[in-house]
Amino acid sequence: MTTPTELRVITESHGHDLKYVQTVIQTFEAARPDVKVVLVRAEDSYGVLEQFHQDGADLLHIREGAYSTQMRKGVVRDLLPYLKNDPAMVIDDFYQGALSHPMWEGQLAALPVVDAAVPLIFYNKKRFSRSGCAVP
Numbered sequence: 307m308t309t310p311t312e313l314r315v316i317t318e319s320h321g322h323d324l325k326y327v328q329t330v331i332q333t334f335e336a337a338r339p340d341v342k343v344v345l346v347r348a349e350d351s352y353g354v355l356e357q358f359h360q361d362g363a364d365l366l367h368i369r370e371g372a373y374s375t376q377m378r379k380g381v382v383r384d385l386l387p388y389l390k391n392d393p394a395m396v397i398d399d400f401y402q403g404a405l406s407h408p409m410w411e412g413q414l415a416a417l418p419v420v421d422a423a424v425p426l427i428f429y430n431k432k433r434f435s436r437s438g439c440a441v442p
Contacts, residue, residue: 310342311437316354317347317367327367341437366428377410382426384413 319327324347331343346361348354351368358366377384389395397405400417408415416426427442434441 308340310340312342312344313365313433313437313439314344314346314361314363315365315367316357316363317345318350318354319347319367338439341439364430364433366426368426368428377413377415382415384415385417386412386414389414389417 315327315331317324317327328345331345335341335343346357346363348357354366354368357363389397405414408417429442431441
């Protein structure tokens with residue numbers, strides 16, 4: 307029996323959000339028994355980045371409001387073309403104030419949620435590739 311590949315995830319999720327993340331991990335591990343997800347919790351987005359710099363990770367899950375940096379560096383993909391082309395979603399159905407928050411120079415970094423806090427997920431493409439997992 308081979309040892310499962312470890313996928314290290316750092317999150318700042320708490321309470322209900324943490325339970326959701328844990329459920330997603332359980333579902334993923336059930337579908338991919340060859341991969342073991344190691345979940346590391348941090349207090350906030352600063353703690354996620356601090357933990358990442360200390361110990362590394364394959365995936366970061368943070369809530370961030372400074373989208374311009376991530377979009378300028380190409381870390382976050384512009385979702386506006388997808389929103390405009392999805393017949394199930396109508397851009398005018400969104401509260402425009404909440405929709406404008408994750409925008410930068412006409413690009414949409416994330417879809418807003420009820421509290422307009424939008425999680426960002428960073429992942430290590432090389433580790434996904436080596437483990438045989440499809441890159442998100």
